[in-house]
Amino acid sequence: MAGSALALVETFMQVTGRTFKPVNRDIQLATMTNPTMNSNTKDLSLPFTAAELEMVTQKYPTPFHVYDEKSMLDNLDRFLSAFSWNEGFREFFAVKALPNPYIMKLLAGKGTGADCSSIAELLLAERSGTRGEMIMFTSNNTPDYEYKKALELGAIINLDDISHIEYLEQVGGHLPTTISFRYNPGPLKEGNAIIGVPEEAKYGFTREQLFAGYQAAQKKGVKTFGLHTMVASNELNYEYFIETAEMLFRLVGELSSELGIKFDFVNLGGGIGIPYRPEQSPIDINALSSGIRLMYDKLIVAEGLAPLKIFMECGRYITGPYGYLVSRVLHKKQIYKNYVGLDSCMADLMRPGMYGAYHHISVPGKEHLPADQTYDVTGSLCENNDKFAVDRHLPLLQAGDLVVIHDTGAHGHSMGFNYNGKLRHAELLRRTDGSYKLIRRSETMDDLFATLNFTELEGFK
């Protein structure tokens, strides 16, 4: 099977909602390789030294997430330039990955739009200065007030279901002039990681529904059409994205000739993976883009369907590797295994506990020591899966040591929750000049209890 098994597992989990708990996460999958990856392996360097971090923690106590502006924006420049051959290419940053308006504003400064899936994300886009067709609204099971807000902002609306054509028309009084539909390719017969799994997923239109849907929208006065899909998650094999593009380009050809409509854009979704594990390599974004270009020339230009804008809505690839969860060792414990307990927990980073996902851990100031200890690195939730790592080889740790968990820049802070009354912690930005800015403070107990009325409780029997 081509491709990274870890990515396949995550694809499977995303589209099915099933969870996956490897028995021993740090050993499992360690030897998997992907022939289409770059030869360079993951960059394990940190943007800060131990001394710099110690200084920062005097002002901003641990735990916190910190994002590195320079490397994030440099990566975005490389990403955008890889697709510069396509006039109209746009990245709509998947707000769910890192819903912080400071980050969104920085990314928007480079020309990215915002991919929003809820009213909260629409409001964040608005507050960070993004409006109109720079917003793509891809929701599902959508309430009317969310469509109202998307319409008010002039967002491109990407419908998840054929019944929502009429629903949106009722909500807005008429359909917007531009509309996009999300395609779920379902059980296509070749069967691979992309097309073998969507059948289980709740998202999108079937192929037949697309034909009926565009026809209905056309009759209702829609003038500009888009086609969207999202069939991969954390995928490190660039060929999957070329296959996705091929699938959508072919469909654009069929829909255009059968219905006589002209497509303005295709949105290939997000899902470009990042190397979480040291032995994994970053995806070759230029090879990914060149492969899509070949398909574009063959299926769009040669068929007289150009120009067609290509949109993407990556989150993880844009911000994931540039975020770090900085924590301190609170306690050590020895029973049947060796544990180090941090001052952060699953409320700060859910991926390891929820998916069995690997996040690399560095111990600043102890880089020169041998990683000759084996620890489970835990939080303090009353849940045994509240572990950042299982059987991880690390240097000898002591209470008070700083620990840095890598790749928390996407689906990290944003997936946090308040179980056990745990608070979600601060987010900092390491600016290009090396200064630090607090871009979200830590929650307080007052925040946590803000929805409770304790005054009424006093007289309550």
Ligand SMILES: Cc1ncc(COP(=O)(O)O)c(C=O)c1O
């Ligand atoms: C519709 C949609 N678009 C984009 C994304 C972003 O995915 P990623 O951060 O893996 O690129 C997601 C992730 O859940 C998604 O559901």
